[in-house]
Amino acid sequence: MTVFEPRNPDFAARVHRSFNRQTFMSTLGAELNMVKPGAVDIRLKHAPANCQQHGYFHGGVVGTLADNASGYASFSLMEANDSVLTVEYKLNLFAPADGDVLLVKGRVVRAGRQLIICRSDAFIIKAGVEKQCAAMLGTFMVMKDVPESHHNISNVGKA
Amino acid sequence: MTVFEPRNPDFAARVHRSFNRQTFMSTLGAELNMVKPGAVDIRLKHAPANCQQHGYFHGGVVGTLADNASGYASFSLMEANDSVLTVEYKLNLFAPADGDVLLVKGRVVRAGRQLIICRSDAFIIKAGVEKQCAAMLGTFMVMKDVPESHHNISNVGKA
Amino acid sequence: MTVFEPRNPDFAARVHRSFNRQTFMSTLGAELNMVKPGAVDIRLKHAPANCQQHGYFHGGVVGTLADNASGYASFSLMEANDSVLTVEYKLNLFAPADGDVLLVKGRVVRAGRQLIICRSDAFIIKAGVEKQCAAMLGTFMVMKDVPESHHNISNVGKA
Amino acid sequence: MTVFEPRNPDFAARVHRSFNRQTFMSTLGAELNMVKPGAVDIRLKHAPANCQQHGYFHGGVVGTLADNASGYASFSLMEANDSVLTVEYKLNLFAPADGDVLLVKGRVVRAGRQLIICRSDAFIIKAGVEKQCAAMLGTFMVMKDVPESHHNISNVGKA
Numbered sequence: 081m082t083v084f085e086p087r088n089p090d091f092a093a094r095v096h097r098s099f100n101r102q103t104f105m106s107t108l109g110a111e112l113n114m115v116k117p118g119a120v121d122i123r124l125k126h127a128p129a130n131c132q133q134h135g136y137f138h139g140g141v142v143g144t145l146a147d148n149a150s151g152y153a154s155f156s157l158m159e160a161n162d163s164v165l166t167v168e169y170k171l172n173l174f175a176p177a178d179g180d181v182l183l184v185k186g187r188v189v190r191a192g193r194q195l196i197i198c199r200s201d202a203f204i205i206k207a208g209v210e211k212q213c214a215a216m217l218g219t220f221m222v223m224k225d226v227p228e229s230h231h232n233i234s235n236v237g238k239a
Numbered sequence: 240m241t242v243f244e245p246r247n248p249d250f251a252a253r254v255h256r257s258f259n260r261q262t263f264m265s266t267l268g269a270e271l272n273m274v275k276p277g278a279v280d281i282r283l284k285h286a287p288a289n290c291q292q293h294g295y296f297h298g299g300v301v302g303t304l305a306d307n308a309s310g311y312a313s314f315s316l317m318e319a320n321d322s323v324l325t326v327e328y329k330l331n332l333f334a335p336a337d338g339d340v341l342l343v344k345g346r347v348v349r350a351g352r353q354l355i356i357c358r359s360d361a362f363i364i365k366a367g368v369e370k371q372c373a374a375m376l377g378t379f380m381v382m383k384d385v386p387e388s389h390h391n392i393s394n395v396g397k398a
Numbered sequence: 399m400t401v402f403e404p405r406n407p408d409f410a411a412r413v414h415r416s417f418n419r420q421t422f423m424s425t426l427g428a429e430l431n432m433v434k435p436g437a438v439d440i441r442l443k444h445a446p447a448n449c450q451q452h453g454y455f456h457g458g459v460v461g462t463l464a465d466n467a468s469g470y471a472s473f474s475l476m477e478a479n480d481s482v483l484t485v486e487y488k489l490n491l492f493a494p495a496d497g498d499v500l501l502v503k504g505r506v507v508r509a510g511r512q513l514i515i516c517r518s519d520a521f522i523i524k525a526g527v528e529k530q531c532a533a534m535l536g537t538f539m540v541m542k543d544v545p546e547s548h549h550n551i552s553n554v555g556k557a
Numbered sequence: 558m559t560v561f562e563p564r565n566p567d568f569a570a571r572v573h574r575s576f577n578r579q580t581f582m583s584t585l586g587a588e589l590n591m592v593k594p595g596a597v598d599i600r601l602k603h604a605p606a607n608c609q610q611h612g613y614f615h616g617g618v619v620g621t622l623a624d625n626a627s628g629y630a631s632f633s634l635m636e637a638n639d640s641v642l643t644v645e646y647k648l649n650l651f652a653p654a655d656g657d658v659l660l661v662k663g664r665v666v667r668a669g670r671q672l673i674i675c676r677s678d679a680f681i682i683k684a685g686v687e688k689q690c691a692a693m694l695g696t697f698m699v700m701k702d703v704p705e706s707h708h709n710i711s712n713v714g715k716a
Contacts, residue, residue: 098292101291101292102290102291102292102297103287103288103289103290104288104289104290104291104297104299104300107266107288107289128262129262129263129266130262130263130266131261131262131263132260132261132263133257133260133261133387134387138261138263138303139303139306139325140263140299140300140302140303140304140306140307141263141299141303143299143302143303143306143328143330144297144298144299144300144302144303145299147298147299147302148299165332166298166332167331167332167485167513167537168329168330168331168332168486168537169302169329169330170327170328170329170330170488170647170694171302171327171328171329171330172326172327172666172674172694172696173324173325173326173327174666174667174669174672174674175667189649189651189689189692190651190652190689192651194512194539195485195539195651197649197651197692199692212666212667215666215674215676215694216694217647217649217692217693217694219485219486219537219649221512221513228292228293326644326672326696327645327696329488329535329647331507331515331535331537333507333508333510333513333515334508348490348492348530348533349492349493349530351492353671353698354492354644354698356490356492356533358533371507371508374507374515374517374535375535376488376490376533376534376535378490378644378645378696380671380672416610419609419610420608420609420610420615421605421606421607421608422606422607422608422609422615422617422618425584425606425607446580447580447581447584448580448581448584449579449580449581450578450579450581451575451578451579451705452705456579456581456621457621457624457643458581458617458618458620458621458622458624458625459581459617459621461617461620461621461624461648462615462616462617462618462620462621463617465616465617465620466617483650484616484650485649485650485651486647486648486649486650487620487647487648488645488646488647488648489620489645489646489647489648490644490645491642491643491644491645546610546611
């Protein structure tokens with residue numbers, strides 16, 4: 081695992097503040113489980129409101145957390161005035177998310193000045209047994225000098 | 240646009256029944272807007288509970304609906320005893336989902352016996368103006384003779 | 399299909415010059431079949447040297463042309479001093495590339511200032527019958543003020 | 558790294574035989590560097606014929622080897638009468654393939670009965686220094702009881 085040096089010593093608090101501003105995370109009940117430079121884990125307990133047709137975690141929930149875990153892993157390496165955008169991701173769902181807890185681990189693979197490449201691995205925990213259920217590979221963008229509070233994506237020419 | 244012939248005349252009712260069993264769809268407030276053979280549209284009004292840090296639709300919501308619109312487009316072409324699994328998808332998010340309504344259109348590109356390839360296009364509508372904000376390309380699997388009510392993915396050897 | 403306005407009137411000649419500098423294109427025998435703003439087609443005749451184990455076009459050949467058709471579609475919209483990089487692409491191969499000619503059509507979906515999103519569709523032609531065999535969705539980057547001749551990707555901070 | 562048990566004791570010879578039937582591998586000059594159950598490395602020396610416009614390995618070459626390394630990693634786990642198909646893959650290119658040797662490592666992430674999920678990591682070696690330049694995540698299909706010599710994809714209903 082590559083070791084990354086954070087550019088902003090306040091990175092962990094900044095990730096928490098941004099995560100807490102996402103109402104969708106509290107709608108789901110998702111929690112930040114770990115925040116290190118280039119590595120973020122998100123944890124979610126099973127709830128009847130977040131299911132697909134067989135009562136398992138909905139695939140969209142898995143995708144949401146995979147995107148967010150990698151997005152915040154990217155964000156953890158940025159400077160104090162930068163913000164992050166998801167450019168794209170690809171998700172393979174290869175086992176049913178049938179369990180009590182979903183744990184998603186986002187890791188930076190390569191941190192460039194403009195683009196950051198990440199992987200997320202999702203694990204389902206059932207009766208204490210952990211099993212990988214999904215894998216993601218994605219691309220995130222550094223919004224240079226666009227702090228979150230003044231963020232207006234339409235002005236910064238992403239795409 | 241390819242025209243597809245449904246194998247199950249009851250396909251539309253079947254899509255609605257399955258969609259209604261997904262609690263996550265009602266948590267989001269998502270609605271089936273159109274169900275045709277190989278083509279399904281999903282519509283979602285903006286709600287404060289589904290946002291990212293700037294008050295726009297969360298990217299995970301866009302991904303969830305893109306996956307589901309294509310998944311149900313695949314499902315609409317299957318026989319009465321088959322069910323559908325998402326194998327994988329890749330999503331590009333290229334404009335902020337800043338608007339009143341999110342409309343996601345899933346379309347079958349190629350329907351094989353075992354695998355179905357689909358595209359989804361997501362549009363954000365703001366003050367009556369519609370703009371594409373995301374595109375998806377994904378792979379869905381036919382679970383032959385595994386009706387939804389008896390569905391147990393772990394027995395059918397997906398992956 | 400979106401209509402794009404080229405920023406460089408010399409765009410078609412520029413695409414041809416860059417394409418001709420890629421030795422791998424002549425190794426394959428690939429030809430530019432059409433160059434319009436935001437739309438490039440590449441054509442390749444079957445040759446025994448480019449096959450997989452059953453004598454069909456190798457999937458890597460399909461992927462190469464899908465990447466290049468979209469990359470040059472992106473390049474066609476750039477200014478005279480910009481160059482293009484492939485950030486990533488996702489390719490679905492859904493029918494055997496069993497035929498005489500492979501035709502790959504790259505189209506810009508969304509042209510941003512920094513990133514360009516494209517689709518490529520690959521068609522196999524056998525005895526005059528054309529059939530789609532693959533689809534791609536990818537992300538390309540504008541290398542601002544990095545003309546091809548002075549191109550040194552390691553200086554420009556891609557990733 | 559997961560340890561996999563091969564179902565066919567002859568797996569390594571079978572991978573070599575199939576690889577050698579792909580004329581495109583000898584056109585490129587690619588060699589099998591390692592074949593273990595669920596893990597295959599492919600190696601390619603730089604050659605003027607396989608370049609993009611700056612004399613680096615063409616991205617299509619990187620994609621071809623990433624697809625093949627994972628495809629043969631999948632194939633190594635199959636039974637004697639099965640064959641393999643690439644369903645799809647997603648490739649991130651994040652550093653220039655500027656070097657003397659390209660080494661691509663394909664690894665099985667999850668081996669299902671019908672689908673196999675793999676990762677490939679591509680490394681460029683320049684003056685003895687190895688650096689990762691690309692990452693792939695893809696899906697491969699088991700063609701049950703379709704040995705390579707009788708392979709006719711159009712009969713087996715892939716897609």
